[in-house]
Amino acid sequence: MALLGAMAVAAIALHRGEPINALWLVVAAVCCYALGYHFYSKFIAARILVLDPRRATPAERLENGRDFVVTNKWVVFGHHFAAIAGPGPLVGPVLAAQFGYLPGTLWVLVGAVFAGCVQDFVILLFSVRRDGKSLTEMAKEEIGRVGGFVAYAAVIAILVILLAVCALIVVNALKDSPWGTFTIAMTIPIALLMGLYLRRIRPGKVLEVSALGFMLVLLAIWGGRWVSLNPAVADIFTLRAPSLAILIIVYGFAASALPVWLLLAPRDYLSTFVKLGTIGLLAVGIVVMHPTLHMPALTRFTDGTGPVFAGKIFPFAFITIACGAVSGFHSLISSGTTPKLIARETETRFVGYGAMMAESAVAVMAIIAACVLQPGVYFAINSPAGIVGQTPAAATATVSSWGFPVTAADMQTLAHAVGEQTLFNRTGGAPAFAVGMAHIFSQSLGGEIVMALWYHFAVMFEALFILTVLDAGTRVARFMIQDAFGHIYKPLSRTSWYPSILATSALIVAAWGYFLWQGVKDPLGGINSLWPLFGIANQLLATVALCVATTIIIKMHRTRYAAVTLVPLIWLVAVTFSASWHKVFDPNPRVGFLAQARVLGGASATPPTARLIFNNRLDAAVTAALVLMVALVLIESVRDWISVLRGRKEARIKESPFVMTRLAEEKA
Amino acid sequence: MSRVIRSFQLMVAALREIFDEAGYARFLHRRQMASSCQAYAEFCREREATQARRPKCC
Numbered sequence: 001m002a003l004l005g006a007m008a009v010a011a012i013a014l015h016r017g018e019p020i021n022a023l024w025l026v027v028a029a030v031c032c033y034a035l036g037y038h039f040y041s042k043f044i045a046a047r048i049l050v051l052d053p054r055r056a057t058p059a060e061r062l063e064n065g066r067d068f069v070v071t072n073k074w075v076v077f078g079h080h081f082a083a084i085a086g087p088g089p090l091v092g093p094v095l096a097a098q099f100g101y102l103p104g105t106l107w108v109l110v111g112a113v114f115a116g117c118v119q120d121f122v123i124l125l126f127s128v129r130r131d132g133k134s135l136t137e138m139a140k141e142e143i144g145r146v147g148g149f150v151a152y153a154a155v156i157a158i159l160v161i162l163l164a165v166c167a168l169i170v171v172n173a174l175k176d177s178p179w180g181t182f183t184i185a186m187t188i189p190i191a192l193l194m195g196l197y198l199r200r201i202r203p204g205k206v207l208e209v210s211a212l213g214f215m216l217v218l219l220a221i222w223g224g225r226w227v228s229l230n231p232a233v234a235d236i237f238t239l240r241a242p243s244l245a246i247l248i249i250v251y252g253f254a255a256s257a258l259p260v261w262l263l264l265a266p267r268d269y270l271s272t273f274v275k276l277g278t279i280g281l282l283a284v285g286i287v288v289m290h291p292t293l294h295m296p297a298l299t300r301f302t303d304g305t306g307p308v309f310a311g312k313i314f315p316f317a318f319i320t321i322a323c324g325a326v327s328g329f330h331s332l333i334s335s336g337t338t339p340k341l342i343a344r345e346t347e348t349r350f351v352g353y354g355a356m357m358a359e360s361a362v363a364v365m366a367i368i369a370a371c372v373l374q375p376g377v378y379f380a381i382n383s384p385a386g387i388v389g390q391t392p393a394a395a396t397a398t399v400s401s402w403g404f405p406v407t408a409a410d411m412q413t414l415a416h417a418v419g420e421q422t423l424f425n426r427t428g429g430a431p432a433f434a435v436g437m438a439h440i441f442s443q444s445l446g447g448e449i450v451m452a453l454w455y456h457f458a459v460m461f462e463a464l465f466i467l468t469v470l471d472a473g474t475r476v477a478r479f480m481i482q483d484a485f486g487h488i489y490k491p492l493s494r495t496s497w498y499p500s501i502l503a504t505s506a507l508i509v510a511a512w513g514y515f516l517w518q519g520v521k522d523p524l525g526g527i528n529s530l531w532p533l534f535g536i537a538n539q540l541l542a543t544v545a546l547c548v549a550t551t552i553i554i555k556m557h558r559t560r561y562a563a564v565t566l567v568p569l570i571w572l573v574a575v576t577f578s579a580s581w582h583k584v585f586d587p588n589p590r591v592g593f594l595a596q597a598r599v600l601g602g603a604s605a606t607p608p609t610a611r612l613i614f615n616n617r618l619d620a621a622v623t624a625a626l627v628l629m630v631a632l633v634l635i636e637s638v639r640d641w642i643s644v645l646r647g648r649k650e651a652r653i654k655e656s657p658f659v660m661t662r663l664a665e666e667k668a
Numbered sequence: 669m670s671r672v673i674r675s676f677q678l679m680v681a682a683l684r685e686i687f688d689e690a691g692y693a694r695f696l697h698r699r700q701m702a703s704s705c706q707a708y709a710e711f712c713r714e715r716e717a718t719q720a721r722r723p724k725c726c
Binding site for chain 1: 715
């Protein structure tokens with residue numbers, strides 16, 4: 001296995017000049033995951049965490065049939081994977097493909113095995129040993145009040161930026177696309193119908209209604225073709241980016257304020273149904289078709305001049321790809337519902353480490369989907385008009401001048417094949433992924449004739465996926481704000497009091513809506529500034545999670561093995577702090593927020609320019625605030641470690657007392 | 669053959685857990701209730717107080 005893995009990684013890393021087959025990436029990934037799971041996770045489980053099958057878990061001790069339920073490990077795995085697998089592992093790798101397939105692939109494999117899987121695994125186990133406590137509670141108990149406060153603030157900041165970036169991806173995928181807009185618009189009445197069906201006709205039959213909803217969505221995709229071919233109807237659904245942004249903001253507010261059963265829960269079920277099915281289908285499609293990767297291993301944009309987003313491989317590749325390698329957001333899931341379902345401590349390895357490996361495999365599939373495209377096509381789709389030019393001729397001339405030949409006729413043929421008016425300047429990663437996915441599927445299922453259907457299925461899949469994160473995230477942020485405001489005025493924390501619901505929903509929607517509007521109006525496409533901001537916030541949360549993990553490992557007297565979480569922590573500190581430095585202070589106006597504000601300040605003083613200057617300064621302030629907060633946690637943690645190691649402070653961890661499992665007694 | 673059946677049962681159990689059907693069955697069992705519109709409405713309210721507060725990942 002090791003030899004095969006080494007051979008595959010060598011083939012990926014050393015092959016130059018000719019396209020390689022996607023199967024090399026699949027083989028490298030399978031071997032790395034198998035070795036990582038079999039050896040590294042077992043080492044962590046045995047030497048550091050000392051998993052004890054005799055110790056009763058909170059699911060057993062606190063079983064209440066509601067949150068705490070002893071559950072089969074495969075079922076928990078499915079539950080955990082469905083919760084952690086969002087749009088991040090699909091979008092990030094597609095954007096990072098501008099560097100070539102090699103940097104993203106290596107980061108996804110190494111990052112997952114040595115950082116992401118480790119983080120998810122140890123945080124899950126530590127939460128299990130603390131009655132299923134959340135990351136913020138553990139940070140408060142193990143590091144101190146500062147840790148708890150920063151984790152809370154980081155979660156709110158990440159949610160706001162995540163929601164804005166998710167909405168921007170949907171806007172960029174649907175703008176000027178009547179077919180896509182119609183299909184996604186139809187998912188709202190379908191979700192409402194599902195909600196009413198579940199509530200009034202067949203209470204609780206979710207699988208049944210999800211299958212029905214899926215059939216209706218397929219019908220909506222087919223209907224979208226008819227819409228796009230009828231100019232009168234197509235005009236209604238052909239929307240520009242600002243109009244779509246306003247509609248999504250209104251939708252986010254409605255999803256947050258309406259009863260959860262009516263819109264949010266049915267859409268969530270529908271999205272999960274489509275997500276699990278499509279990921280499985282894509283995996284089979286890649287293995288069966290084993291397409292050729294046309295993107296080179298490394299492109300000229302490793303120097304930081306990339307059109308998709310500006311910045312060099314280090315640190316920007318490592319914050320662009322978060323969810324597929326290491327994601328702080330996962331630590332919220334690992335310390336959320338999952339620890340309350342685990343039946344035995346030993347199963348945390350399979351669920352925590354294993355589910356993250358599956359997530360990483362999704363990221364590898366996204367890299368393949370992006371890299372099967374001709375590089376010229378990839379860059380024509382993903383580059384903003386501000387970089388490549390406004391007209392097809394200008395865009396293709398610019399992309400071709402980079403050494404990636406593409407013609408306006410090629411792009412027109414492709415757009416026609418997928419049922420779009422144009423594919424130029426469709427930034428955000430989602431359209432490129434959809435074209436790649438349609439390309440893979442159409443080779444095996446239906447041929448070129450059904451490419452348009454596959455493309456719009458992929459767009460629908462991503463948009464549905466992303467809108468689910470958007471509506472659930474808006475609601476979660478609303479609850480968090482209501483909890484916080486409840487300390488000032490008690491009735492504000494009541495989740496059934498409509499004045500509070502409307503006010504807090506408006507507040508959170510205004511927060512992410514502002515960043516979305518900023519992205520829509522950004523001449524560089526918005527993703528250039530918002531995705532790095534999201535990546536930085538997400539990886540900073542991972543830094544907090546790894547600080548908590550390292551603190552606990554040192555307090556457990558396992559200092560000699562602390563490198564297991566300390567090395568990923570040091571790496572993430574290096575990546576996030578340097579990325580933040582570049583985003584704030586870099587003199588290149590395409591990279592640094594302040595530099596861009598300075599350049600804009602030198603131009604003619606118009607109201608839009610003044611707004612862009614303010615936006616850049618705001619982004620710089622948000623980045624600096626996040627870094628300062630995490631630096632505080634880091635300093636607090638290091639002081640704690642030194643005190644414990646020098647014997648000045650007692651190494652006391654806040655684990656729940658040991659209780660023998662009933663299962664072990666029965667066995668005995 | 670039994671392994672195939674077991675695998676299928678596990679897959680269905682995982683789907684029932686992901687889609688809250690198992691949670692609803694536990695709710696009915698805990699409350700000693702039969703499935704009805706009112707029971708499901710009560711279950712939805714309870715889920716909102718717990719699961720709907722969990723962030724979904726990126």
